[in-house]
Amino acid sequence: MDYESVLIKHRFKYKKSLGQNFIFDDELLDEIAEAGGADGATVVEIGAGAGTLSRAIAKRCKKLHAFEIDAELFPILAETLDGFDNVQLMSNDVTELGIETVDMLIGEPYTVIANLPYYITTPLIFMFLKSELCGSITCLVQKEVAERVCAKDGGDFGVLSASVQAVAEPRIVRIVKSWAFDPQPDVDSAVLRLDRVAGTAYSDELHAFLKDCFAQKRKTLVNNLTSVGVAKADVTAALDKLGFSPTARAEELGAAKLRELGEFLGKL
Ligand code: SAM
Numbered sequence: 001m002d003y004e005s006v007l008i009k010h011r012f013k014y015k016k017s018l019g020q021n022f023i024f025d026d027e028l029l030d031e032i033a034e035a036g037g038a039d040g041a042t043v044v045e046i047g048a049g050a051g052t053l054s055r056a057i058a059k060r061c062k063k064l065h066a067f068e069i070d071a072e073l074f075p076i077l078a079e080t081l082d083g084f085d086n087v088q089l090m091s092n093d094v095t096e097l098g099i100e101t102v103d104m105l106i107g108e109p110y111t112v113i114a115n116l117p118y119y120i121t122t123p124l125i126f127m128f129l130k131s132e133l134c135g136s137i138t139c140l141v142q143k144e145v146a147e148r149v150c151a152k153d154g155g156d157f158g159v160l161s162a163s164v165q166a167v168a169e170p171r172i173v174r175i176v177k178s179w180a181f182d183p184q185p186d187v188d189s190a191v192l193r194l195d196r197v198a199g200t201a202y203s204d205e206l207h208a209f210l211k212d213c214f215a216q217k218r219k220t221l222v223n224n225l226t227s228v229g230v231a232k233a234d235v236t237a238a239l240d241k242l243g244f245s246p247t248a249r250a251e252e253l254g255a256a257k258l259r260e261l262g263e264f265l266g267k268l
Contacts, residue, residue: 001080003050004182010076012050014183018070019117021181022049028180029056032191035173036113036138044106044134046094046114046124049073051080053115058084065106067094095120095127103133112137118185121145122160125194129167129202138173138193146172146190157251159207159214165255166210167202168194200259209262213250220247221261230265238264 003024014020023029033056036043041061048054048066050073058064064087068077071091081087094102112128121141128134141149150170151157164170173191178184215224225235236246238261244253253261262268 001055003052003080006076006079007050010072012072012076015070019047019119020049020070021115021183021185023052023115023176023180024182025180026056028176029053031174032115032138032140033057033060033113035191035193037111037136038113042106042108042110044102044110044112044114046112047116048077048089049115051077053113054081054087055084057113058087061086064088065090065110067092069093095123099127099130103131106133109133109135111135112139114139116140118142125164126202126207129164129194129196134196136193136195137168138191140176140189141192143175143188143190146192149192149194152254153251158217159210162210162214162250162255162258163202163207164194166206166259167200168196170194203268205268206259206262209265209267210250210258213258213261217250220249221253222246224250225265230267234265 029052032053038057038060042063043057043061045054045057045064045066048068054064054066058081066087067090069091077089110133112134116124116139118141121139125137128137148156148160149164150172151161171193173193176189176191178186178188212228213221213224215227221239222232222235226232239246239248241264242257242260250258
């Protein structure tokens with residue numbers, strides 16, 4: 001489909017304030033939809049834009065719930081998604097709805113696939129990691145953010161990596177060069193897929209605990225956690241149970257063990 005002609009016909013002007021950087025390359029869009037597991041699935045898309053990724057998803061999925069907040073895009077979406085009766089468009093701002101309402105609206109297990117505005121990517125990832133129904137999230141993020149999310153150790157492994165990896169398995173599907181977007185952003189992107197780890201749950205308590213663990217990266221966990229009021233003896237005992245020395249730093253434990261540490265300390 002010639003999306004650009006449809007946008008011109010509707011005199012559409014991109015809104016930088018809504019993070020509008022569209023993708024028109026059908027091969028890339030198909031690859032994203034496939035990597036996100038659209039086949040036969042119930043899919044939630046945030047930011048339908050001109051419906052380019054929505055079409056690639058709708059061709060494969062059982063049902064697509066697509067959110068878009070720019071009212072000007074709805075006549076365009078009516079054209080680009082014409083004939084797909086498995087698509088439900090919603091004009092809500094997902095960030096305002098909250099995850100309980102989104103889960104209630106969808107009402108069955110689903111997967112998220114999205115090319116999001118970058119300023120809401122991280123909050124939305126964490127919002128969907130709290131969902132009881134969302135099994136995976138596949139989205140475009142700034143390349144450096146994807147690398148940080150996936151980092152297992154070293155300088156890049158911090159609160160962001162630990163928070164995601166405590167409840168999900170992340171992987172970079174592919175890098176997307178900035179020229180694949182219109183208008184072209186300053187940075188390259190990556191398609192990031194997060195698969196929820198069964199039996200784990202993301203929570204504000206988990207995030208707060210991990211923030212405390214990494215409060216001063218060079219300091220030991222004992223130092224960081226005692227400075228927020230945890231008894232030193234409790235931290236060393238918990239570290240001992242997990243097989244770590246009392247001088248261990250947060251990055252030595254990795255995400256899963258940090259979550260266990262939080263559980264031992266009654267923080268989660
Ligand atoms: N999916 C399209 C694509 O790949 O070409 C558009 C992607 S564009 C990066 C992001 C889209 O999200 C824009 O159309 C923008 O209007 C929409 N958007 C911005 N904030 C939103 C929000 N809070 N909820 C839903 N959609 C939003």
